[in-house]
Amino acid sequence: MNPYIPTTANDRAEMLRAIGLESAAALFADIPAEIRLADGLALDAPKSEYEVLAEASARAAKNRPAAQMPCFLGAGVYDRLVPAAVRPLTQRQEFLTAYTPYQPEISQGTLQAIFEFQTLVCSLFGMDVANASMYDGPSACAEAALMAVRHTGRRALLVSALLHPEARAAVDAYAQFNGIDIVTLPEKDGITDKDAAVSALLNNENVAGVLIQAPNFLGVVEDLRPFAEACHAAKGLLLSYTADPAALALFESPGAMGADIAVGEGQSFGIGMGFGGPHLGLMAAKQPLMRKLPGRIVGETVDTRGRRAYVLTLQAREQHIRREKATSNICSNQGLNALTMTIHLSLLGGSGLREVAEQSYAKAHFLRDRLAELGFAPRTDAPFFDEFAVRLPVETALTADALNAKLLEKSFLGGYALGEKEWLVAVTEKRTRAEMDAFVCAIKEALS
Amino acid sequence: MTYDYDKTIFELSAEGKQGYRLPPVDGRQGGGRQDAAPTNAPDTLRNVGAACSRPPEIPVIPESLRRAVPPLLPQVSEPEAVRHFTRLSQKNYGVDGGFYPLGSCTMKYNPKVNEEVCALPGFAGLHPYQPAETAQGALQLLHELGEAFCAITGMDEFSLQPAAGAHGELAGLMIIKNYHASRGEGHRKTIIVPDSSHGTNPASAAEAGYHIVQIDSNADGTVCLAALETALADGDIAGLMLTNPNTLGLFEKDILKIAELVHAAGGLLYYDGANLNAILGEARPGDMGFDVMHINTHKTFSTPHGGGGPGAGPIGVKAHLSEFLPTPRVVKDGDAYRFEDVGPNSIGKLRGYFGSFGVLARAWTYIRTMGAAGMKEVSEAAVLNANYMKEALKGPYKLPYDHVCMHEFVLDGLADAAEGVKTVDVAKRLIELGYHPPTIYFPLIVHNALMIEPTETESKETLDAFLAAMRQIADEAAKTPEVLTAAPGNTPVTRVDELRAAKTPKLKWEEVS
Numbered sequence: 019m020n021p022y023i024p025t026t027a028n029d030r031a032e033m034l035r036a037i038g039l040e041s042a043a044a045l046f047a048d049i050p051a052e053i054r055l056a057d058g059l060a061l062d063a064p065k066s067e068y069e070v071l072a073e074a075s076a077r078a079a080k081n082r083p084a085a086q087m088p089c090f091l092g093a094g095v096y097d098r099l100v101p102a103a104v105r106p107l108t109q110r111q112e113f114l115t116a117y118t119p120y121q122p123e124i125s126q127g128t129l130q131a132i133f134e135f136q137t138l139v140c141s142l143f144g145m146d147v148a149n150a151s152m153y154d155g156p157s158a159c160a161e162a163a164l165m166a167v168r169h170t171g172r173r174a175l176l177v178s179a180l181l182h183p184e185a186r187a188a189v190d191a192y193a194q195f196n197g198i199d200i201v202t203l204p205e206k207d208g209i210t211d212k213d214a215a216v217s218a219l220l221n222n223e224n225v226a227g228v229l230i231q232a233p234n235f236l237g238v239v240e241d242l243r244p245f246a247e248a249c250h251a252a253k254g255l256l257l258s259y260t261a262d263p264a265a266l267a268l269f270e271s272p273g274a275m276g277a278d279i280a281v282g283e284g285q286s287f288g289i290g291m292g293f294g295g296p297h298l299g300l301m302a303a304k305q306p307l308m309r310k311l312p313g314r315i316v317g318e319t320v321d322t323r324g325r326r327a328y329v330l331t332l333q334a335r336e337q338h339i340r341r342e343k344a345t346s347n348i349c350s351n352q353g354l355n356a357l358t359m360t361i362h363l364s365l366l367g368g369s370g371l372r373e374v375a376e377q378s379y380a381k382a383h384f385l386r387d388r389l390a391e392l393g394f395a396p397r398t399d400a401p402f403f404d405e406f407a408v409r410l411p412v413e414t415a416l417t418a419d420a421l422n423a424k425l426l427e428k429s430f431l432g433g434y435a436l437g438e439k440e441w442l443v444a445v446t447e448k449r450t451r452a453e454m455d456a457f458v459c460a461i462k463e464a465l466s
Numbered sequence: 467m468t469y470d471y472d473k474t475i476f477e478l479s480a481e482g483k484q485g486y487r488l489p490p491v492d493g494r495q496g497g498g499r500q501d502a503a504p505t506n507a508p509d510t511l512r513n514v515g516a517a518c519s520r521p522p523e524i525p526v527i528p529e530s531l532r533r534a535v536p537p538l539l540p541q542v543s544e545p546e547a548v549r550h551f552t553r554l555s556q557k558n559y560g561v562d563g564g565f566y567p568l569g570s571c572t573m574k575y576n577p578k579v580n581e582e583v584c585a586l587p588g589f590a591g592l593h594p595y596q597p598a599e600t601a602q603g604a605l606q607l608l609h610e611l612g613e614a615f616c617a618i619t620g621m622d623e624f625s626l627q628p629a630a631g632a633h634g635e636l637a638g639l640m641i642i643k644n645y646h647a648s649r650g651e652g653h654r655k656t657i658i659v660p661d662s663s664h665g666t667n668p669a670s671a672a673e674a675g676y677h678i679v680q681i682d683s684n685a686d687g688t689v690c691l692a693a694l695e696t697a698l699a700d701g702d703i704a705g706l707m708l709t710n711p712n713t714l715g716l717f718e719k720d721i722l723k724i725a726e727l728v729h730a731a732g733g734l735l736y737y738d739g740a741n742l743n744a745i746l747g748e749a750r751p752g753d754m755g756f757d758v759m760h761i762n763t764h765k766t767f768s769t770p771h772g773g774g775g776p777g778a779g780p781i782g783v784k785a786h787l788s789e790f791l792p793t794p795r796v797v798k799d800g801d802a803y804r805f806e807d808v809g810p811n812s813i814g815k816l817r818g819y820f821g822s823f824g825v826l827a828r829a830w831t832y833i834r835t836m837g838a839a840g841m842k843e844v845s846e847a848a849v850l851n852a853n854y855m856k857e858a859l860k861g862p863y864k865l866p867y868d869h870v871c872m873h874e875f876v877l878d879g880l881a882d883a884a885e886g887v888k889t890v891d892v893a894k895r896l897i898e899l900g901y902h903p904p905t906i907y908f909p910l911i912v913h914n915a916l917m918i919e920p921t922e923t924e925s926k927e928t929l930d931a932f933l934a935a936m937r938q939i940a941d942e943a944a945k946t947p948e949v950l951t952a953a954p955g956n957t958p959v960t961r962v963d964e965l966r967a968a969k970t971p972k973l974k975w976e977e978v979s
């Protein structure tokens with residue numbers, strides 16, 4: 019008996035009789051004989067739950083998960099603390115096993131949670147309106163690019179060289195298939211070259227906007243204001259990407275610095291690293307762009323008795339209504355992960371998030387100083403949040419990869435190799451002083 | 467009167483509360499430099515380096531970059547947060563709680579063991595950039611899953627990267643585009659979709675930069691071959707997107723002829739995997755002539771919908787399209803697994819990293835649990851359940867396409883109803899009687915559509931009770947229509963004012979001043 023299929027042999031016989039068919043095979047009579055599978059699928063035999071769990075555990079045991087090592091690897095995915103209350107709530111079946119909230123009367127839980135999520139996203143980003151989520155940060159960047167092109171009718175986008183490579187890849191792919199030109203804005207001393215942006219905007223009237231990551235891929239906090247001014251003077255849009263919005267507890271929001279569309283990655287907020295997914299795409303915009311947003315949006319309204327209620331709204335933008343004229347093809351998004359972020363930030367509160375950010379900031383600055391003592395020169399002196407790029411000491415023959423390999427032997431997950439001799443190191447609130455001291459010791463040994 | 471924990475989390479907030487305590491910074495007791503805080507605020511971070519012989523320089527954030535107004539976050543304790551979100555959850559309806567015959571969405575039971583597997587620390591704690599040799603088990607799982615999908619669908623290679631079904635469609639259409647371009651046939655800029663197709667099909671085609679031609683269905687609800695031939699004669703056709711069985715729940719009997727026509731015209735055939743549950747172990751898209759397809763793991767392979775994701779939308783291709791798949795792919799060398807760049811013809815990456823691993827691990831678990839025999843049991847039970855319900859409802863409800871159906875069927879509203887009673891009223895009355903309603907008003911070619919998909923995980927007892935409810939509603943529709951039009955009355959909210967929501971959008975909570 020298959021544990022997930024309740025139909026008994028008696029049921030089957032009775033049901034077939036009720037519909038006047040001889041056998042279950044007759045149900046598939048419309049499938050042409052030449053494509054009917056005669057021998058079944060080339061899969062294993064069914065297994066018990068216990069056997070499958072054992073197989074899964076054996077595979078999991080072959081891994082050495084970052085979360086169980088002192089992890090100094092970030093580059094867009096961060097090893098942060100997650101309150102224990104998050105998972106039991108997101109595992110509640112009413113959230114976990116519900117569909118998209120198309121029937122508001124029995125979906126107020128999901129709808130209100132999304133409404134609260136939209137409020138949090140707007141607040142963090144300093145924006146007016148947010149949608150119910152995108153797949154992840156990189157795909158949100160790509161959708162933001164399409165949105166800017168749609169809004170302006172222009173077909174070029176200036177993209178910072180310091181945009182996360184995964185995000186850049188997604189933007190490139192979406193752009194290529196939509197005939198959008200991507201022009202790279204070069205780096206200058208760890209930040210995006212403002213002069214290059216200004217001159218590109220002046221010389222090309224086909225520029226829909228500028229996409230800047232802040233903090234950028236090197237961890238450096240970018241001042242978006244000059245880009246906003248240049249964009250707006252040219253009647254283009256400023257697009258910002260925040261790969262780790264924990265930074266926004268301390269640093270000025272993209273909205274306040276002039277961004278028109280703000281996208282981000284919400285993995286830092288209660289969503290595990292999970293080998294890269296599923297994570298959480300965030301997207302918000304200023305009011306005039308509200309009806310250009312892709313994806314689902316929840317609005318507040320009232321029911322027939324005048325009580326506060328929530329409902330999916332502005333659906334005339336979406337694929338199930340507008341088909342090929344929709345603002346995007348997105349249907350399923352990241353509902354449960356949006357809920358995760360909402361619960362996570364509710365538990366932390368403003369004070370808790372601020373402490374997460376301040377601890378991360380302080381610890382990262384502490385470690386960078388300690389590494390400097392070992393001869394790791396900062397790649398730039400520009401202000402950073404909790405991730406920083408350094409050059410390996412000139413006297414070592416080690417590459418960043420080789421250094422990481424030596425550190426792994428001692429059960430440390432080292433930084434991201436930016437090249438042979440450059441290293442991107444992340445320090446979250448989860449790292450302890452003892453771990454950082456041990457990390458520094460291990461590096462010293464590796465270098466000697 | 468109880469305290470209203472269901473108001474927004476922002477309204478529950480009060481200064482001085484916090485639902486999570488961080489560990490203290492090491493050396494906290496030692497005291498630190500007063501000027502070391504980045505925002506000149508709390509004490510904690512001044513202590514980071516306090517035990518250090520040389521106090522660290524922790525610079526203050528420059529004024530121009532410092533946040534002027536802190537973000538508005540709620541301040542609540544853990545029990546209050548838990549009560550709030552628990553209360554919210556109680557206003558939802560999930561598959562664990564009841565029958566969810568939502569056509570096209572395959573709302574089957576989501577096995578609990580799946581949740582256990584994806585939460586194993588050896589999987590959940592992996593960083594996507596950690597070295598491949600430290601993630602061999604995860605890579606093995608991905609590789610095995612790709613092979614299982616090939617076996618199930620008859621395709622030659624899968625990419626597990628796309629994040630959802632629509633994302634898979636987009637990837638598949640980009641593959642079709644690169645394929646034609648690689649053959650010097652970049653002029654092929656049109657995708658054909660049937661009028662019964664999912665909205666994502668034309669939307670995905672548009673997002674991949676295509677023009678869309680929609681073709682009418684036959685009177686029997688399947689693809690009209692004459693209309694297809696006319697559309698194909700255009701010369702710039704890149705491909706046809708098809709769901710089989712289609713959204714009416716009917717198997718496209720002429721699928722081999724359709725494939726032949728599309729291929730003869732130089733086009734490719736795209737399979738929308740939304741309805742794959744109907745044919746598991748019975749037939750495979752690869753054998754029908756499809757060149758590229760996606761799977762919705764959150765439909766066919768039992769991964770939870772989560773109130774709107776995250777899902778996963780793996781895409782499969784025939785060998786001649788492998789070089790265009792998203793990059794990277796997982797390859798196996800002997801006993802070792804690694805990522806490999808797909809090469810210059812790849813469509814690239816449509817998202818970060820390799821796919822929604824947590825979702826894919828659940829699908830892997832499901833496939834290993836079900837095995838070959840289980841897959842066949844799924845489609846048989848799903849199709850039998852649908853036909854059993856269709857036959858029972860075809861009197862009181864209009865059945866526009868009276869034919870053996872596959873995993874779902876579409877009714878065209880009530881056969882006999884008082885004036886003013888609509889399909890939506892049937893749906894709302896079903897809610898009142900304890901059910902999630904079927905999909906309504908889709909597919910668009912059936913005006914009063916009620917699209918019913920029972921799935922294989924529902925008992926005959928459940929189906930019989932639902933059928934009784936449907937008959938009762940049909941009866942009420944004729945005799946006491948106000949029972950339907952006033953429904954639901956026993957839910958957390960009654961029908962909501964959608965017009966007001968759209969006309970005066972209120973999309974976030976704001977303090978009333």
